[in-house]
Amino acid sequence: MSLAHISSEIDEDKADRLVEVRQRAGNVAIPLGTAISLLLIWQLGVRFFDVPTYIAPAPTDVLAVFKDESALLLRNFWPTLIESLSGFVVGNLAAILIAVAFVHSRTIEKAFFPIAVFINTIPILAIAPILVLIFGAGMTAKVVIAALICFFPTLVNMVRGLQSVSPQTLELARILSASKSEVFWKIRLPSSLPFLFSALKIAATTCVIGAIVGEWIGADVGLGALIIDSTFNFRSPLLYATVFVSSGLSVLLFTAVSVAEKLVIRW
Amino acid sequence: MSVQHLADVADMRPHQDLASRSVAACLSGASVKFGRFTALENISLEIGEGEFWTILGPSGCGKSTMLRLVSDLVPAAKGNVEILGKTTEAARLAREFAFVFQDATLLPWRSALQNVELPLEIGRKRGAKIPRSDKDPRELLDLVGLKGREDALPHELSGGMRQRVAIARALVCKPRLLLMDEPFGALDEMTRDHLNLQLRDIWQETGVTILFVTHSIPEAVFLGQKVLMLRANPGRVKDVINVDLPAKREIALRETPEFNRYCGRLRQLLEEC
Numbered sequence: 001m002s003l004a005h006i007s008s009e010i011d012e013d014k015a016d017r018l019v020e021v022r023q024r025a026g027n028v029a030i031p032l033g034t035a036i037s038l039l040l041i042w043q044l045g046v047r048f049f050d051v052p053t054y055i056a057p058a059p060t061d062v063l064a065v066f067k068d069e070s071a072l073l074l075r076n077f078w079p080t081l082i083e084s085l086s087g088f089v090v091g092n093l094a095a096i097l098i099a100v101a102f103v104h105s106r107t108i109e110k111a112f113f114p115i116a117v118f119i120n121t122i123p124i125l126a127i128a129p130i131l132v133l134i135f136g137a138g139m140t141a142k143v144v145i146a147a148l149i150c151f152f153p154t155l156v157n158m159v160r161g162l163q164s165v166s167p168q169t170l171e172l173a174r175i176l177s178a179s180k181s182e183v184f185w186k187i188r189l190p191s192s193l194p195f196l197f198s199a200l201k202i203a204a205t206t207c208v209i210g211a212i213v214g215e216w217i218g219a220d221v222g223l224g225a226l227i228i229d230s231t232f233n234f235r236s237p238l239l240y241a242t243v244f245v246s247s248g249l250s251v252l253l254f255t256a257v258s259v260a261e262k263l264v265i266r267w
Numbered sequence: 268m269s270v271q272h273l274a275d276v277a278d279m280r281p282h283q284d285l286a287s288r289s290v291a292a293c294l295s296g297a298s299v300k301f302g303r304f305t306a307l308e309n310i311s312l313e314i315g316e317g318e319f320w321t322i323l324g325p326s327g328c329g330k331s332t333m334l335r336l337v338s339d340l341v342p343a344a345k346g347n348v349e350i351l352g353k354t355t356e357a358a359r360l361a362r363e364f365a366f367v368f369q370d371a372t373l374l375p376w377r378s379a380l381q382n383v384e385l386p387l388e389i390g391r392k393r394g395a396k397i398p399r400s401d402k403d404p405r406e407l408l409d410l411v412g413l414k415g416r417e418d419a420l421p422h423e424l425s426g427g428m429r430q431r432v433a434i435a436r437a438l439v440c441k442p443r444l445l446l447m448d449e450p451f452g453a454l455d456e457m458t459r460d461h462l463n464l465q466l467r468d469i470w471q472e473t474g475v476t477i478l479f480v481t482h483s484i485p486e487a488v489f490l491g492q493k494v495l496m497l498r499a500n501p502g503r504v505k506d507v508i509n510v511d512l513p514a515k516r517e518i519a520l521r522e523t524p525e526f527n528r529y530c531g532r533l534r535q536l537l538e539e540c
Contacts, residue, residue, distance in 0.1 A: 168372045171340055175366050177359055177390035186389060190376050267375040267420050 057237040065241040072226075072238075073245055080223040081249060083139055083211035087146020088253070092203055095151045096196070099158035103188070109159075120152040124213055132217045142214030142222070149210035150203035157199035161192025197261040204253040212246060223249070289351070291316040291444050291476035292337055296346035299329070299336050305501035306332040309346070312495070312504065314478065316351075316443065319470055321491030322480045323533060325540050329502025330480040334446045337478065338366050351443060362386070362397055364444040365437035369452050371429035373421040373436075379428075380404055380417040383436045400441040407435040410472075411465065427458035434466070438473065447479045451486070460518055463489055467516050484537070488529045489516060496533065498540035506536055 039059045045051075046058040053061055066073070098116070102109040128145050135141035165187055173183050215224025223246045230239040292314040299307040307329040314320055322330050335341045336348060339355035350358035358364060365386075373382045383404040391397060400407060408417055411431040421429055430450055437445060451459045463486060470477055481487050487494050488510055496505040510529055512520060520526050 166370070166372070168368045168370055169374070171335075172366065172368070172372050173389070174340060175338055175359060175364075176362075176386050179390070179392055182389045182392075186385075187374065190374070193376075265376075267422055 054234040054236045057240055061237040062240045062244070065237045069238060069241065073241060076221055076223050076226045076242070077245055077249070079139070079219075079221045080208070080211050080215065080246070083142040083214065083222065084146055084207045084249065084253065086139075086143040087148075087210055088150055088203055088207040090143060091147030091150030091207065092154045092200060094147065095154035095199075096158050099155055099162060100184075102155075102159050103162040116152065116155060119148070124149055124210065128213050128217050132214070137218040141217075142211050142219070145214040146207040146210030149206045153202045153206075154196070154199040157195045158192060161195025162188050164195065165191050194265055197257065197265060200257045201254060201261075204257045205250040208246060208250045208253065289316045290314065290349075291318070291351060292478070293349045294337070294346065295348075297336060297343045297348050298345040299332050299341055299502075300344040307336065308501040308503050310336075310502075310504055311346075312507075314476060316476050317474050319467075319477045319490060319492045320479065320495055321487035321493070322478065322495045322497065323482070323484065323487045323537065324497030324502070324505070325499045325537065326482065328497040328499035328540070330482075330497060331448050332502065333497070334366070334448050334478060334480055337444075338364055338446050358444075360390075362390075362440040363442060364446055365440060365442035367430075367433050367437050367445065367447040367450045369449045371421070371426075371433040373429055373432055375421050378418045378420055379408060379413060379424065379432045382421070382432055383407055383439055386436060386440050398441045400439050402438075404435070404439055407438050408432070410438075410469065411435045425458075427454050427462060430454065430462065431465075434469070438469070438475075443476060445475050445477045447477065449480050449482065452482070459486070464516065464518070466490065471514075484530050484533045485521060485526075487533065488512075488526060489521065494529075494533060496536050496540070505540055508533065508536075 043059050046056055098112070102113065124145065127148070128141075131144050131148075132141045135144060169187060170183070173187060178186070211222070212224035212227070215222035216228055219225040223242055226242045227239060227246075230236070230242060290313055292312070294310045294312045297307065297310045298305065310333065322333065324330050332341060336343060337350065337355065339359045348355050351363050353361070353363065373379075374385065377385065387397060387399065387404075402410065405417060408414065411434050413428060413431055413435070416424065416428065421432070424432065433450070451462050454462065466477075467490065469475075477490075479487075479490055481490075491510055494508045494510060496508065497503065498505040508529070512525060512529075
């Protein structure tokens with residue numbers, strides 16, 4: 001192989017890599033550029049039309065709150081995070097266990113599935129005050145509300161996941177004289193994992209909604225309480241900042257679940 | 268319905284000793300019903316140990332049902348099925364037979380090697396000791412030509428490779444009877460030819476008895492020592508044809524007039540069904 005040939009190959013390699021880098025940069029730059037442009041339009045619009053801050057704060061006002069009130073935001077962030085996470089764990093765990101019971105026994109499914117559907121049809125905003133009355137103004141009510149909102153999607157997905165085993169695979173299990181528990185642990189449960197993770201991704205964002213709704217009804221700390229408080233005091237920049245923190249919390253939980261999914265499900 | 272009871276010395280495998288010949292599977296007057304529908308009626312057969320049978324028939328004639336009857340997946344409504352002198356249930360518990368499905372039926376989260384090891388891991392609580400092949404799972408993967416792909420997940424393998432993993436998995440408990448339900452039906456022609464040759468080699472090497480369902484006439488003739496023809500509605504034995512071709516099968520065999528004579532005869536039989 002001649003030297004010129006080798007060098008041209010290296011050049012080609014470099015060119016390939018350059019294209020790849022450009023493509024990846026584009027993947028980040030395009031949405032980022034759009035977001036920045038929108039913020040810029042917002043900023044200019046607010047300034048140009050002279051909109052009062054309490055009606056619509058400019059992005060720079062919101063940014064200032066992040067700087068000046070970071071301690072306040074953080075102090076209210078932790079309770080909501082804990083409530084969301086606890087609700088996430090409790091709600092999904094309950095859903096998984098009940099799904100296992102449903103798949104195990106048709107009678108249990110017949111008895112409880114309509115009740116599960118009924119609970120799911122009650123708007124969370126309607127049931128939240130009831131739960132606050134029952135559990136008081138502490139964290140428990142918020143955890144229960146967050147758990148409740150996670151529960152149904154996970155239940156439905158998990159039942160489907162556990163039933164997703166192909167008839168042939170079950171025939172294989174029978175030929176190998178597998179016991180019921182072996183079929184469950186070695187076949188049904190792993191088969192259900194992709195379904196479970198789809199549900200957990202939904203739950204990762206809805207549990208935050210549940211916690212915040214709970215805090216609206218009765219709480220003095222938490223992002224939900226801060227949203228209510230800043231709204232009634234016309235502290236719009238703080239309200240906007242709190243909303244961003246809330247959505248940031250959802251993104252954080254969603255990302256965590258996505259990363260876990262990538263690690264667990266390699267197939 | 269005449270049932271051929273065959274003890275053809277001419278057709279037996281060269282290295283097999285006459286005295287050791289025993290019956291791998293014996294069906295006597297066996298019927299299978301699904302509700303009111305009769306899938307199989309009055310099937311009587313004796314399959315000698317170490318033989319290679321292929322099963323042909325029009326669709327819906329109960330080819331798969333017959334394998335499921337033998338493997339204790341569906342019960343006999345009438346008659347009796349014995350595997351190596353045991354009931355089908357006892358044979359299942361002792362892992363006397365293994366099943367290869369049309370679909371590879373691998374667990375997608377397990378590597379090729381882990382899939383082959385699956386039969387060694389489950390069903391141990393039912394008392395009977397699980398037999399093991401003299402070859403370990405790695406060697407079995409090597410036997411089916413998958414050396415170096417032990418850690419690949421099923422989705423990283425081609426359809427033919429997945430089916431070979433399934434064959435290795437079937438061999439891991441040293442079965443004496445191998446039941447195969449159109450295992451190469453979904454594969455392309457080239458892969459199929461290659462796997463046919465490989466299966467003949469495995470059969471000759473291990474001495475396992477094979478019951479192989481197919482809907483390809485050339486495949487039935489190429490693989491089998493005996494071709495069982497079933498007819499439909501209800502499924503009954505139409506005929507059993509001895510395939511008297513050289514034990515060493517090569518792809519070129521398919522071009523020979525003898526081979527084509529067998530194919531022609533089977534095609535004619537199939538049309539009569």
